[in-house]
Amino acid sequence: MRIAIASGKGGTGKTTVTVSLSLAIQELTKKPVTILDCDVEEPNAHIFLSLPKKQLETATIQSCSFDTETCTGCGRCSDACRFNAIAVVKKKPIFFSDMCHGCGGCILACPENAITGTQREIGTVISGDVQENPSIDLHYGLLNVGEIMAPPLIESVLAKEHTDSITIIDSPPGTSCPMVQAVRTSDYVILVTEPTAFGLNDLKIAVETVRLLQIPFSVIINREGIGDDRVHRFCQQENIEILTEIPQSRNVAILYSKGQTAWKKEQDFTKAVQKAGTLLVERFHL
Amino acid sequence: MKELVVLSGKGGTGKTSIAASFAALAKRAVLADCDVDAADLFLLLDVKRLHEEKFYSGILPHIVQENCSHCGKCYHLCPSDAITQKTESGIMHYEIQDLSCEGCGICIDHCPQNCIQESERFCGYIYLSQSQYGTLSHAKLLPGGENSGKLVSAVRKQAQIFANANQLDWIIVDGSPGIGCPVISSITGADLVLLVAEPTISGIHDMNRVISVCQFFHIPVLVCVNKADLNEDNTNRIKSIVLERNETWLGTIPYDEMVTTSQNKGVPVVTIPASKAGKEIITIWEKISHI
Amino acid sequence: MRIAFCVQNDKGVDSTIDSRFGRSPGFLVYDTDDESTTYFTNAQNLSAPQGAGIQSAQTIAAQNVQAVVAHNCGPKAYQVLLQAGIEVYMSQDTIVKEAVQKFKNGELEKAASSNVPGHW
Numbered sequence: 001m002r003i004a005i006a007s008g009k010g011g012t013g014k015t016t017v018t019v020s021l022s023l024a025i026q027e028l029t030k031k032p033v034t035i036l037d038c039d040v041e042e043p044n045a046h047i048f049l050s051l052p053k054k055q056l057e058t059a060t061i062q063s064c065s066f067d068t069e070t071c072t073g074c075g076r077c078s079d080a081c082r083f084n085a086i087a088v089v090k091k092k093p094i095f096f097s098d099m100c101h102g103c104g105g106c107i108l109a110c111p112e113n114a115i116t117g118t119q120r121e122i123g124t125v126i127s128g129d130v131q132e133n134p135s136i137d138l139h140y141g142l143l144n145v146g147e148i149m150a151p152p153l154i155e156s157v158l159a160k161e162h163t164d165s166i167t168i169i170d171s172p173p174g175t176s177c178p179m180v181q182a183v184r185t186s187d188y189v190i191l192v193t194e195p196t197a198f199g200l201n202d203l204k205i206a207v208e209t210v211r212l213l214q215i216p217f218s219v220i221i222n223r224e225g226i227g228d229d230r231v232h233r234f235c236q237q238e239n240i241e242i243l244t245e246i247p248q249s250r251n252v253a254i255l256y257s258k259g260q261t262a263w264k265k266e267q268d269f270t271k272a273v274q275k276a277g278t279l280l281v282e283r284f285h286l
Numbered sequence: 287m288k289e290l291v292v293l294s295g296k297g298g299t300g301k302t303s304i305a306a307s308f309a310a311l312a313k314r315a316v317l318a319d320c321d322v323d324a325a326d327l328f329l330l331l332d333v334k335r336l337h338e339e340k341f342y343s344g345i346l347p348h349i350v351q352e353n354c355s356h357c358g359k360c361y362h363l364c365p366s367d368a369i370t371q372k373t374e375s376g377i378m379h380y381e382i383q384d385l386s387c388e389g390c391g392i393c394i395d396h397c398p399q400n401c402i403q404e405s406e407r408f409c410g411y412i413y414l415s416q417s418q419y420g421t422l423s424h425a426k427l428l429p430g431g432e433n434s435g436k437l438v439s440a441v442r443k444q445a446q447i448f449a450n451a452n453q454l455d456w457i458i459v460d461g462s463p464g465i466g467c468p469v470i471s472s473i474t475g476a477d478l479v480l481l482v483a484e485p486t487i488s489g490i491h492d493m494n495r496v497i498s499v500c501q502f503f504h505i506p507v508l509v510c511v512n513k514a515d516l517n518e519d520n521t522n523r524i525k526s527i528v529l530e531r532n533e534t535w536l537g538t539i540p541y542d543e544m545v546t547t548s549q550n551k552g553v554p555v556v557t558i559p560a561s562k563a564g565k566e567i568i569t570i571w572e573k574i575s576h577i
Numbered sequence: 578m579r580i581a582f583c584v585q586n587d588k589g590v591d592s593t594i595d596s597r598f599g600r601s602p603g604f605l606v607y608d609t610d611d612e613s614t615t616y617f618t619n620a621q622n623l624s625a626p627q628g629a630g631i632q633s634a635q636t637i638a639a640q641n642v643q644a645v646v647a648h649n650c651g652p653k654a655y656q657v658l659l660q661a662g663i664e665v666y667m668s669q670d671t672i673v674k675e676a677v678q679k680f681k682n683g684e685l686e687k688a689a690s691s692n693v694p695g696h697w
Contacts, residue, residue: 008323008324009297009298009324009326010294010296010297010298010324010463010464011296011297011298011299011463012297012298015488039464041463041464041465041466041469041495042295042296042463042464042465042488042491042492042495044296044488044491044492047487047488047491078635080391080392080395082344082345082389082390082391082625082626083390083626083627083628084625084627084628084629084631084632085628085631087631087632087634087635087638087657088635089634089635089638089639089657089660089661090638090660090661090662092660094656094657094660096628096631096653099627099628099631099653101388101390102365103365103366103388103390103392104365104392105390105391105392105395108363108392108395108396109395143465143466145465145495145498145499145502146470146499146502146503147466148435148466148467148470150466150467172464173297173323173324173463173464174323174324174462174463175323175324175427175429175430175431176322176323176427176430176431176432176468177430177431177432178466179323179430180385180386180430184385184386196546196549196550197326197329197549197550197552198302198324198326198329198549201324201326201329202324202326205323205324205429208429209429209430212385212429212430213385213430226543226546227546227549227550228550230550250516253513253516254516254517256486256488257484257485257486257487257489257516257517257520258486258487258517258520259486259487259488342624343624343626344624344625344626345624389626406624407624432626435627436626436627475693
């Protein structure tokens with residue numbers, strides 16, 4: 001079972017929900033839980049869970065290297081590359097590796113077999129067992145600074161899933177390619193939002209996206225009490241389940257600021273997360 | 287003319303509320319909302335749409351089913367696993383999943399039947415709107431849309447053209463969270479970045495990564511901390527990191543519920559005279575306008 | 578000598594210069610020997626998801642030109658033009674014939690590098 005925690009807007013509490021819900025589900029089921037932090041641009045789950053032993057793995061995407069001896073400068077690679085990563089002038093190729101999406105179209109197109117696939121580093125995948133609860137393992141990606149290819153790194157993080165475990169994915173914010181990459185193979189999505197104008201606007205786009213992906217979903221309202229009932233009304237109109245509501249609390253925010261979750265520290269918070277955990281465990285026989 | 291990009295690394299630190307406030311404070315400015323995934327700036331500015339244009343980027347392949355021999359070559363070659371096998375009333379066919387397709391064109395180039403056509407990929411809309419605080423260039427990316435980087439460039443370009451034509455003093459850009467493609471597109475060639483940090487461990491982690499990206503592209507960074515009183519130790523840590531990394535420290539903004547109130551009213555928080563946060567945003571804008 | 582310009586339309590030497598390198602609607606090649614002009618479109622490049630400047634540079638290089646006059650040129654396009662042995666001149670003129678005149682008078686400065694940062 002793969003559950004993705006997503007949101008249109010950033011900063012609504014995806015990571016808070018991911019971490020505390022994973023702890024709740026592990027406690028309820030006594031089964032192993034795997035957290036995959038796919039927000040590779042700004043991964044944060046590891047701040048709230050410590051990894052005493054970390055394993056680091058370099059993540060790469062396919063890139064290419066040109067054999068200038070066999071290359072005849074015919075330019076078919078450049079024609080094939082929809083990402084404009086190759087120019088051929090004066091019968092010689094110029095390759096811009098930072099533009100390459102690693103699709104391998106140039107390799108297939110080259111009539112001389114002068115292009116070979118190589119690997120280009122785009123980031124790191126970091127893995128380990130969580131100190132707070134060793135039945136939980138956490139894997140996160142760290143995109144190299146200046147790198148634009150987030151989706152393949154997300155794929156490398158997703159590959160860390162193991163079949164005997166319940167998987168919780170912390171998805172990147174937004175609704176564009178990185179979010180789709182993280183969410184598309186999930187069995188269920190939870191959209192975290194806030195009861196504010198921004199929260200609602202971004203929730204609407206996230207709902208549209210998840211509906212296009214045809215994945216069942218529900219909503220968690222975080223920081224309930226700061227705004228008004230516009231998100232509730234929207235969910236009612238659209239027939240969207242509100243899985244739980246996490247009340248606004250300055251204490252929760254202060255704990256968060258120190259890199260701690262309010263799980264088992266703040267009663268109202270813990271109850272709200274437990275409610276969501278119980279619902280999920282019962283519904284999906286986790 | 288100066289182009290200022292408001293960034294945060296982490297989402298939800300108050301970028302958009304601050305950008306909207308700057309819009310209200312700056313006299314001769316054009317605004318650009320480059321957070322095209324979650325474009326919220328217009329919600330605070332009471333906008334009237336002047337112009338709308340469809341935005342295309344890259345290609346989308348399409349299988350002409352009548353001509354397909356079901357050889358499966360595209361299915362095997364697709365590097366994004368975007369081609370699926372479907373069986374309807376006993377007949378198998380191949381389908382392209384638009385949301386998974388990266389637009390590499392391999393299926394088109396290698397189809398032995400030549401039956402995969404390409405069309406330009408419709409990704410969203412780009413708008414020019416009028417608000418009482420100036421003109422706003424913004425966009426809407428379709429759900430699951432690819433290439434928000436190129437859309438970000440288009441939004442900025444539209445704002446730049448408008449600013450040049452009207453000889454404005456400022457382009458104020460609301461950036462997106464993260465450090466990847468859309469952020470890189472919003473900062474390349476800009477004059478200044480204002481980083482709105484949050485005094486949390488995650489906020490510090492994310493801020494450091496954004497500073498690295500800005501330094502990678504040689505853009506000077508100004509930093510302020512929002513909700514500073516939530517954790518004063520962390521606020522002080524941020525200040526020392528900023529100075530250590532040779533960037534400019536601007537000051538702090540207190541946590542203020544009026545920020546949410548103003549958001550739900552649809553106005554910039556600086557227009558609410560009683561707002562503590564609003565007062566500090568005014569001070570910060572004054573510092574920026576004298577740089 | 579053949580000189581390429583990024584243009585918005587094809588009106589011979591009266592064509593309007595486009596400030597974009599990668600996404601200008603077309604290119605105009607001016608031949609100093611016979612003062613003729615040839616236009617070719619850049620339409621295939623306008624919706625490129627990225628790297629339009631690289632493709633423009635490659636398209637121009639294929640036209641057997643010796644110089645390019647442009648408002649702006651990014652680092653990747655510059656690199657392609659450099660390898661093609663094409664000289665890059667910066668000019669802010671808006672009409673081709675004005676820039677041609679300045680070129681002939683030797684008033685345009687040869688660019689030693691790109692003048693704008695790379696962008697997506």
